[in-house]
Amino acid sequence: MPSSTVENYLKQILVESIQAESSEVAMGKVAECLQVTPGTATTMMKSLEKKGWLKYRPRKGVMLTSAGRKVGMNMLRRHRLLETFLVETLGLDWGEIHDEAEELEHAISEKVLEKLDEFLGRPSHDPHGDPIPTKRGTMPKASNRSLLDCVEGDCVRIESIQDQGRKFLQFARKNKLVPGKRIEIIRHDEIADSIELKVEQKTILNLGSKTAEKIVIRS
Numbered sequence: 401m402p403s404s405t406v407e408n409y410l411k412q413i414l415v416e417s418i419q420a421e422s423s424e425v426a427m428g429k430v431a432e433c434l435q436v437t438p439g440t441a442t443t444m445m446k447s448l449e450k451k452g453w454l455k456y457r458p459r460k461g462v463m464l465t466s467a468g469r470k471v472g473m474n475m476l477r478r479h480r481l482l483e484t485f486l487v488e489t490l491g492l493d494w495g496e497i498h499d500e501a502e503e504l505e506h507a508i509s510e511k512v513l514e515k516l517d518e519f520l521g522r523p524s525h526d527p528h529g530d531p532i533p534t535k536r537g538t539m540p541k542a543s544n545r546s547l548l549d550c551v552e553g554d555c556v557r558i559e560s561i562q563d564q565g566r567k568f569l570q571f572a573r574k575n576k577l578v579p580g581k582r583i584e585i586i587r588h589d590e591i592a593d594s595i596e597l598k599v600e601q602k603t604i605l606n607l608g609s610k611t612a613e614k615i616v617i618r619s
């Protein structure tokens with residue numbers, strides 16, 4: 401049984417590899433997502449390799465073994481099901497559920513997890529719009545296009561919000577930038593770093609590229 405710290409590392413590396421659409425995650429990315437120095441990341445990856453959770457290629461990157469991937473997927477499943485439960489059943493604000501789920505995901509048993517999934521009606525996506533892995537460890541493919549990839553005249557739908565921070569989620573909800581909403585791109589001016597859009601055919605909004613990049617869409 402891996403410790404909660406190891407469970408978190410494996411989950412983060414899995415998320416990075418899914419986002420990068422590559423089984424190998426570069427060491428720079430590993431250090432960045434675990435919020436440690438490159439030296440610390442290397443030490444940690446070597447110790448995870450000894451335990452059989454991943455393969456480490458010096459100065460290159462890491463690749464999860466099937467055992468490591470299984471743990472990572474299970475943690476993602478726990479995290480996303482718990483977030484769904486906290487919003488839909490307990491009525492918590494979606495800006496505060498990430499931190500709560502980070503704690504709870506290590507604490508519940510497999511039995512409770514299965515009951516939770518059944519109780520929630522086996523949801524396919526969490527409140528942020530991220531896909532929830534099944535018990536067998538499969539997951540629908542998420543879109544990799546953000547508002548930043550849109551051009552004038554595009555009509556798209558928000559799939560997910562890629563920032564779990566409370567402040568960003570409050571901003572997103574206040575402006576109706578939530579999964580399922582329809583967006584029309586009025587103008588995308590790269591020089592001015594501004595994307596002007598219409599939300600649900602009403603509100604006009606101006607976003608910079610940093611914000612637009614965090615809003616994943618599907619056309």
Ligand SMILES: [Zn+2]
Nearest residue numbers: 483498501564
């Ligand atoms: Zn979360």
